[in-house]
Amino acid sequence: MNKKRATILNTVIIFSFVLVSLRLADLMIINHKRLADRAKQQHMKVEDIQVRRGTIFDRKGRELALNLDLESLYCDPETLDADNEDIKKLASFVSKEPGAILSKIPDEGRFAWIERKLEPSTAEKIRGLNIDGLGFMTEAKRVYPRGEFASHIIGFVGVDNQALEGIELKYDKYMKTTGGKVFLQRDASGRTLSSGVNMEAKGNNIVLTIDEVLQQLVEDELDKAMAQWKAAAASAIMMDPSTGEILALANRPAYDPNRGGSANNSDKRNRAITDLYEPGSTFKIVIGTGSLEEKLVNPASLFDVSRGGIEVGGKTIRDVHKYGVLTFKEVIQKSSNVGSIMVGMKLGRERIYNYAKLLGFGEKTGIDLPGEVSGWMHSPERWSGTSLGAIPIGQEVAVTPLQMLRAYSAVANGGYLVRPHVVSHILSPGGQVLASMKDKEMKRVISAKTAETFKNILKSVTEEGGTGKSASVDGNEVAGKTGTAQMINPVTKRYSKEKYVSSFVGFVPVDKPRLAIIVVVYEPKGQIYGGVVAAPVFREIATQSLSYLNVPREDNAGRSSLSVFK
Amino acid sequence: MIRKSGMNLLLFMCKPLLIFFLIFGVFGLVYLRSSFVKLEYSLGDLEKKKMNYLKERKMLLAEKTKLLSYAKLEASHSDSEGFSLPDRRMKVIYLAKQKSLPYRASLERSQLAEP
Numbered sequence: 001m002n003k004k005r006a007t008i009l010n011t012v013i014i015f016s017f018v019l020v021s022l023r024l025a026d027l028m029i030i031n032h033k034r035l036a037d038r039a040k041q042q043h044m045k046v047e048d049i050q051v052r053r054g055t056i057f058d059r060k061g062r063e064l065a066l067n068l069d070l071e072s073l074y075c076d077p078e079t080l081d082a083d084n085e086d087i088k089k090l091a092s093f094v095s096k097e098p099g100a101i102l103s104k105i106p107d108e109g110r111f112a113w114i115e116r117k118l119e120p121s122t123a124e125k126i127r128g129l130n131i132d133g134l135g136f137m138t139e140a141k142r143v144y145p146r147g148e149f150a151s152h153i154i155g156f157v158g159v160d161n162q163a164l165e166g167i168e169l170k171y172d173k174y175m176k177t178t179g180g181k182v183f184l185q186r187d188a189s190g191r192t193l194s195s196g197v198n199m200e201a202k203g204n205n206i207v208l209t210i211d212e213v214l215q216q217l218v219e220d221e222l223d224k225a226m227a228q229w230k231a232a233a234a235s236a237i238m239m240d241p242s243t244g245e246i247l248a249l250a251n252r253p254a255y256d257p258n259r260g261g262s263a264n265n266s267d268k269r270n271r272a273i274t275d276l277y278e279p280g281s282t283f284k285i286v287i288g289t290g291s292l293e294e295k296l297v298n299p300a301s302l303f304d305v306s307r308g309g310i311e312v313g314g315k316t317i318r319d320v321h322k323y324g325v326l327t328f329k330e331v332i333q334k335s336s337n338v339g340s341i342m343v344g345m346k347l348g349r350e351r352i353y354n355y356a357k358l359l360g361f362g363e364k365t366g367i368d369l370p371g372e373v374s375g376w377m378h379s380p381e382r383w384s385g386t387s388l389g390a391i392p393i394g395q396e397v398a399v400t401p402l403q404m405l406r407a408y409s410a411v412a413n414g415g416y417l418v419r420p421h422v423v424s425h426i427l428s429p430g431g432q433v434l435a436s437m438k439d440k441e442m443k444r445v446i447s448a449k450t451a452e453t454f455k456n457i458l459k460s461v462t463e464e465g466g467t468g469k470s471a472s473v474d475g476n477e478v479a480g481k482t483g484t485a486q487m488i489n490p491v492t493k494r495y496s497k498e499k500y501v502s503s504f505v506g507f508v509p510v511d512k513p514r515l516a517i518i519v520v521v522y523e524p525k526g527q528i529y530g531g532v533v534a535a536p537v538f539r540e541i542a543t544q545s546l547s548y549l550n551v552p553r554e555d556n557a558g559r560s561s562l563s564v565f566k
Numbered sequence: 567m568i569r570k571s572g573m574n575l576l577l578f579m580c581k582p583l584l585i586f587f588l589i590f591g592v593f594g595l596v597y598l599r600s601s602f603v604k605l606e607y608s609l610g611d612l613e614k615k616k617m618n619y620l621k622e623r624k625m626l627l628a629e630k631t632k633l634l635s636y637a638k639l640e641a642s643h644s645d646s647e648g649f650s651l652p653d654r655r656m657k658v659i660y661l662a663k664q665k666s667l668p669y670r671a672s673l674e675r676s677q678l679a680e681p
Contacts, residue, residue, distance in 0.1 A: 062631070062634075063627070063631045066624070066627065066628060066631070067624065068621075068624050068625060068628055069620075069621040069624060120625070138621075143628050145628050145629075145631040145632040145635070146631070146632070146635050146637070149635070149637070184610075185606070187607075191607065191610065191611075192610045193603070193606035193607060193609070193610045194606050194607075194608075194609030194610045194612075194613055196609075199613070199617065200617075200620070212635070212636050213636050216635075216636045216637050216640070475654060475655075544651055546654065547651035547652050547653070547654055548651050548652070550652055550654065551654070552654065553654050553655070
């Protein structure tokens with residue numbers, strides 16, 4: 001009996017074990033892959049690594065463009081449970097009509113955006129509604145905390161952080177980075193365990209050559225000039241003439257890059273590099289340096305301009321005032337058109353063209369901003385009979401303000417053509433310098449002697465008797481040139497009698513130039529001359545900038561000293 | 567006889583000890599594993615907190631940048647607190663610090679030394 005019981009018991013136990021083993025084999029061998037995948041689905045969650053664009057800094061490390069994490073509202077149409085009252089409240093929070101909100105909710109599908117990148121307070125209010133089927137996703141929003149400041153340099157991005165203008169566009173590939181996906185473990189209630197992976201990937205940072213204070217000074221003075229002369233537009237650039245570093249670049253009108261998508265196209269134009277103008281007398285740098293370099297003239301060479309006009313190709317070009325006999329220095333100082341054309345005739349069309357090309361006219365400067373144009377100047381074979389009377393005085397040529405500034409910087413720095421740039425270096429997210437934009441292209445275009453001689457001639461422009469006296473700065477010597485040019489009427493294709501471009505370009509201090517500045521005012525009302533409209537703007541910018549940079553005065557008048565113990 | 571009884575005692579103790587260590591080991595492993603998972607939960611919560619603080623930090627940085635802009639400083643302080651660019655007429659000379667000043671209460675070591 002006992003033996004029989006034992007046998008039955010053993011059989012049952014063995015049978016049970018076999019059943020369990022078979023079940024185990026089924027679960028762990030036959031259905032292993034399917035169940036493992038299902039478990040993985042339940043235990044694992046895939047999240048995107050959040051990608052952030054690099055920050056843009058000015059040269060002193062002040063942030064000009066950065067990222068904010070904002071909530072974007074989406075809905076799951078299948079599970080959405082919202083009545084009309086909820087939709088009304090939601091619409092009021094995002095300042096839209098209820099109909100506009102309803103139009104964003106499709107009939108099918110599991111995902112649809114309602115509103116992107118909400119302010120935190122708005123997101124909180126919407127959360128408070130507790131509407132089923134609505135959810136939030138964190139997205140990066142590019143923010144320009146200083147508004148219109150340096151907008152033409154920085155540029156802006158679109159709603160999906162795609163670069164559209166300025167440095168954002170030019171250096172897009174450095175500032176953005178690839179993301180990725182991270183697998184996170186989660187429990188039954190959805191809580192995630194740590195992955196040990198950094199959930200944010202950042203692009204490289206850009207450090208500009210721009211100085212915030214200098215940029216603000218320039219923008220303020222441009223605003224004042226626009227208001228005073230009721231001008232259509234204005235541009236100003238400040239550059240280190242020795243290195244090509246752009247310290248400030250401003251245009252008016254400007255726009256707010258935080259609302260770049262809705263700004264006017266004309267407000268977004270970076271006129272300093274995209275707009276061409278006939279430079280007028282500032283172009284006399286070409287015949288000035290060319291004739292000195294070719295040793296055709298010296299500062300004391302005499303020119304009889306007493307007739308007040310000169311005929312070239314059947315057309316008479318006149319001086320604004322009648323002069324007698326002028327030295328070459330005075331021809332430039334008083335901006336005599338007749339004298340300049342005489343010098344141009346000595347130089348000849350081939351050499352005028354060559355020196356213009358040497359000084360960088362007719363080609364792009366290579367600045368690291370998008371949209372630069374090269375300007376134009378006809379080759380000598382295409383010059384008409386009147387060209388020799390027009391080109392030396394800055395007509396029948398088209399330049400950008402930056403090209404003009406670069407040419408004068410060549411005189412300021414002893415004869416080298418620099419490459420203007422707005423980016424100083426690129427930093428990794430960890431702060432290491434990845435690339436530095438040192439100027440490698442310093443081409444000598446005129447001799448040091450010519451540069452020095454012409455510099456002294458330009459200095460006389462801002463002294464008594466010169467057209468640019470209003471550009472003189474208290475305490476330092478300024479060298480520069482005024483320009484007043486008629487604009488071409490696009491309808492009649494002739495020079496307009498009402499619309500002018502007033503400009504002044506120069507550098508300070510003369511001996512060791514720290515700043516080269518150009519100011520261009522388009523269509524000023526009431527006055528037209530560069531010496532009256534643009535030169536005072538140059539003076540104000542230069543005076544304040546020299547103070548900010550603590551550039552020593554070159555005179556000792558009224559100087560007191562204060563001794564301070566360290 | 568005594569040696570034989572000693573060996574027997576050892577053998578007698580071995581079994582329960584072995585079972586004890588086995589059970590202790592298993593429970594120890596389970597305890598370690600659960601602690602590890604608890605730590606991962608904490609890290610996960612901390613990471614979430616970190617992301618929230620980073621979000622807040624970015625907001626504050628943007629606010630700070632706006633407030634510290636030169637334009638804002640200029641606008642708010644130019645009248646009242648003399649916020650202005652340096653006067654280049656004033657020349658400031660920095661001198662090295664003087665070693666001993668007459669009004670110091672204590673003497674320096676060099677002054678205490680015999681002349």
